[in-house]
Amino acid sequence: MSKQKMEQVKVIAFDADDTLWDCQSWFDDVERRCCGLLSPWATAREVSEGLFATERANLPLTGYGTKAFTLSLIENAVRVTHGAITGDIVARLLSMGRELLLFPTTPLPEVGETLGRLADMRRYRLVVFTKGELLDQENKLHRSGLEQYFSHMETVSNKTVTEYLQLCENLDVAPEETVMVGNSFRSDIAPALEAGAWAVHIPFHVVWELEKSEEFPHERLFKISRFGELLDLL
16 A cells, blocks of 8 residues: 555544454353253254354344344253253343443554554544444444544444445545544445445454454555554554
8 A cells, every 4th residue: 555545544443352352252151061061861962053053043033232132042042952942041141242332442553552553643534334233333442542542433234235325425435535543344345436435454363253354455455464554554
């Protein structure tokens, strides 16, 4: 990305979960604990595969987020136990889901420092563009202590070309004046590029099964391994 091309950029949009803070690891931990809880009825693989299938089937109705995940946990448990699930197990699953609404959203390495330097430049408008449940995402941003760096936050039910174009319209910028930074190639990178925006991919060490996708090169795409490397592109 040349300096000349970057001169037109006005907005840097950041994904939230697994870009600004660790999220998927907490969900993976709950899934492992659920597998242990249901071990009298099924193997860990059977529980995990059933949970993934349930999440995927529920997605059109429940969307993404902690509450949708918790509903799928319980639904899968009912199926796995053939209806023998007890109120105690349901309560424990609900408790696990509630934990996911409160886990510490400690910023990932270099995130706070990098956002601070970008904010000090006063050249770019920094925004959060994420998908999931509005209240949950707002609470996570608040707990992270990163709110001060962002002038705008937008939470959508999904990230497609339509949502990226709408984001640009809401911010009164053209797609080519926008850079999307995120960990998911499927949700953060591919649709942003298709919309005409720039994209910076920062892979995270764990990826939710539904976010896995093939990657491809693009003239407006850059891939970095550390959050702080973003400054080198600007």
